[in-house]
Every structure is written in C-alpha cells, then in structure tokens.
Amino acid sequence: MDLPREKQFYAFETSFGVFATFISFDIAFRPMSKAPQSTSVQLWQSWALGTNITLLAANVQIPGYMTLGSGIFHGQDGALVYTFNPDGYSKLIVANVPKHGADPVEPEASITAISENDVWEWKGDGVDVPDVCSRTLLNDSLDITRDYRCMEENMTHYTFKKLTEPEGRVEACNNGVCCFVEYVADSMTENFYLGVFNGTYNHFGRYSWCEEDCVLARCDPLGDKPCATFPMKSKTSFKHIHLKGNFSSEIVYPSVLQSGMRLSPRSVWDHHHHDNKRDIHVDATEGEEILVVGMKGRCYDRDPPYIR
Secondary structure, three states: OOOOOOOOOOEEEOOOOEEEOOOHHHHHOOOOOEEOOEOHHHHHHHHHHHHOOEEEEOOOOEHHHOEOOEEEEEHHHEEEEEEOOOOOOEEEEEOOOOOOOOOOOOOOOEEEEEOOOOEEEOOOOOOOOOOOOEHHHHOOOOOOOOOOOEEEOOOOOOEEEEOOOOEEEEEEEEOOEEEEEEEEEOOOOOOEEEEEEEEEEEEOOOEEEEEEEEEEEEOEEEOOEEEEEOOOOOOOEEEEEEEEEEOOOOEEEEEEEEOOOEEOOHHHEEEEEEOOEEEEEEEEEEEEEEEEEEEEEEOHHHOOOOOO
C-alpha cells in the first residue's frame, strides 16, 4: 500500500485483448471489505460496469482479516461467476469470457472447492454469510478462516435522509451533489437511509481521494450516528427503486446488493447516464430483498497529491 519509486507497467497485450493488473488497494486509485459500497465482489462488479472492462479478481480468502470473495466480471454483463462465502475453503472459479468483437458465448461457470484432502463441485455459495460482520460490533475474529469481519466506510460527512414509509420519494444534497430515490417496498420496518457525499474521502488517515456518492442502504444507528453499521441481511422486499443523482465524475461505479451479500441479477436492474445525470432502476415483480443500491463517482481529477 505504497507508491512505487519508479513507474511500473501493469498492462500487457495478448491475442485475446489487453490485460492490466491491480494489487488490492490499487483499484481505488485509477480492497478490503468496507460496507456499504466497497465490499469485494460488489466493488469489483461495479468497477467492471463503470469502466465496461473485464475484471478477474483473485482474493486471499481469510475472512477474519476482511479478505473474502473472488470473481470474473465482464463489462456490462457483470458477474460471470463469483464466490463470497466465509467457509475456510479455497475456490477455483471458471467461466467463458467473450472475446471482444466475437459472438457471445455462454459462461458455463463453475466453482470448485479445495481442501487439504478433497476437491468437489461447490454449491450453495453464500449460505455461511452471517447477519453482522462489523468489527466495531464484534471485535476481532476467533477463527480467521470462518469468522468474517468488515469495516465501515467513514460516512461522518454524509448527508442522510431516512426512508419512513413503504413507498415514497426522498431527496438529499451534499456540497452540490443532489440525489433522490423513488421506491416501492412491502414494508419499512428496517432502517434504510439515502446517503449523499461530495468531497475528499480519507482512508486509514493516510490515503485521500475524491468521491461523489449516492447510496440507498440498510443501516443501523450507533451512538449519535443514525447510519453507522451495515447488516449483511435484509427482509425488506423492494419491487421498484429509482436512484438518481448529478455527478461531475466522468466514471461512476453502480452497484445493487441483495440480502446475504449477493449481487443482484443484472436482469432486474440497469444503470444509465445522460450528461452529468446518473441513475439506477431496479424493477422486480416478485420483489428483491435489497441491502444496497449505490453509485460511487470517482472524481480522479480532484484527488489531492499523495505525499509519501
């Protein structure tokens, strides 16, 4: 997590296309699991969608150290295959990735679990995801191979508006960025907030970058903060969500996350942009138990200089 002293070339060309490499935290600049918008597979899919690039993410599976999940994400198709399950097993994930300009192909995705003594086809990914992962609430893991922990994004300077009715429209603004959400849910007994931020985000007290954020998230209060910790499961079923905001950022990363930290199928949601307006539509006839709907704009041109 430091700058190289000399420029390093991380891209290489093949007959299949151009490949570029990132090491973990690098992806934030041009991850560790951080709720509500930067949880591994959620962040990686949103990056693939926002850049329309294929991303192959191979993560270290140590849930107690906040590292969990891997996947293959193909541009606007999103996840071809992914795993996010704190079970202590290594996984091999495989999928067909379409070649640029060629005819579409079926992913034919598979996940293989690997232990010291056995190898088997993995089914039921996500069944071991707990209700809560916050280190703030749970402290450190007793079993780092299975007790998943996560951190919360620093949302101290966000503007929040609570959703109070099962159906309605809520709007909030922060430093010139304004967002609204129109929604239809079966109930509103859990806490959901619309959060908006525009400014410099500080990570670990050392790294700073510019973000413009619009996010609808299930969250719980802690102390004097109304939206401080983020459960990993939800029982609130939404049939319609329209999240919209104005962004100066050229690249905005969209994400929709279901209960149990599952990526919402691309068949029930889409994202669009026109000039500086960005939006996400979620339409699910049978309803979707939603955790997060978010758009994270990265205003790279406003990043402060890094001082070693």
